[in-house]
Amino acid sequence: MGRVRKVLVGPWFIGVLVLVVVGGGFGLYWFQPWKLWQDKTVDEALPQVAQSSAPPTAAPSPAAPVAASTPASGPQTLADGELISHEHTTSGAVKLLRLADGSHVVRLEDLDTSNGPDLRVWLTDAPVKEGRAGWHVFDDGQYVSLGRLKGNRGSQNYVVPGDVDVTRYSSVTIWCDRFNVSFGAAELARA
Numbered sequence: 001m002g003r004v005r006k007v008l009v010g011p012w013f014i015g016v017l018v019l020v021v022v023g024g025g026f027g028l029y030w031f032q033p034w035k036l037w038q039d040k041t042v043d044e045a046l047p048q049v050a051q052s053s054a055p056p057t058a059a060p061s062p063a064a065p066v067a068a069s070t071p072a073s074g075p076q077t078l079a080d081g082e083l084i085s086h087e088h089t090t091s092g093a094v095k096l097l098r099l100a101d102g103s104h105v106v107r108l109e110d111l112d113t114s115n116g117p118d119l120r121v122w123l124t125d126a127p128v129k130e131g132r133a134g135w136h137v138f139d140d141g142q143y144v145s146l147g148r149l150k151g152n153r154g155s156q157n158y159v160v161p162g163d164v165d166v167t168r169y170s171s172v173t174i175w176c177d178r179f180n181v182s183f184g185a186a187e188l189a190r191a
Contacts, residue, residue, distance in 0.1 A: 038115050042151030047075060047097065047105045075099050078166065081186035084128065086135045087176070088114035090184025094172045096123075096160075104160035106146055106172055112153055118178040119149035121158050123169045128187040135181050138173045149174060 075097040083092045092111035098104055106123060124143040128134060146158035160166060173185040 039153055040115060040151035041153040042156050043154040044150075044157050046107070047099060047157045075105070077191045078104075079188035079190045081128075081172070081188050083108075083111070083113075083174075083184045083186045084130060084134075085184050086173075086182040087179075088116070088183040090114075090174060094186040094188065096166060096172075096188055103162065104164070104166050106158045106160060107155070108158070108172075109155045111151075111156065111174075113174055113183050115152040116176050116178075116183065118176060119152070119183065120175045120177050121146045121149055122173045122175045123160065123164070123166070124171050124173055124185075125169050126171055126173075128171050128173075128185045134185060138171070138175055138182055138185065139180060142168065143173075144169070145175075 077095050078098055079096040081094050083090050083094060085091070090111075090113040092113075093109040095107045095109065096104065097107055106121065108121070122138060122143045122145055124138045125141045126137045126143070129137060144161065144164050146160065150156045169188070171185055171187050174183040175181075176183060
């Protein structure tokens with residue numbers, strides 16, 4: 001008859017096993033690799049100012065002249081630009097809009113980028129640089145976080161806080177806050 005070997009599991013083996021499990025769990029949480037295969041599409045309408053609840057006024061008679069200086073009630077484009085790729089392939093358009101009530105919105109149109117952990121939309125004063133030179137510049141200067149990226153695809157609106165002077169900012173980036181890197185960015189050309 002053959003001999004049966006008895007394998008002893010020592011405390012060092014259990015310690016290494018615990019470190020591997022904890023390290024693997026932390027790595028999965030930190031990198032969230034599954035997001036590379038998950039797309040989230042968000043398609044929001046162009047922002048409009050909420051309508052007043054005041055009762056409608058009488059319609060002008062057909063013969064009454066219409067004032068030529070009446071401002072349009074839709075949003076006005078102050079600046080716009082095209083997204084370029086940085087850490088991840090990114091495309092789409094960016095617009096800085098002023099609504100009829102004077103508030104500002106950054107609009108991403110036809111966005112297409114990778115999903116990732118902790119992505120934000122930032123309004124920044126940094127110049128947009130192509131290639132690796134542009135990956136890490138946006139947190140060096142002034143920036144305003146407009147919130148988490150709602151989806152890695154589609155058209156979305158991000159409200160600019162009322163106390164922000166939009167003339168001080170010249171670019172928009174899709175910023176990965178976890179790894180301090182730009183997925184893509186657009187230089188804003190004033191309209």
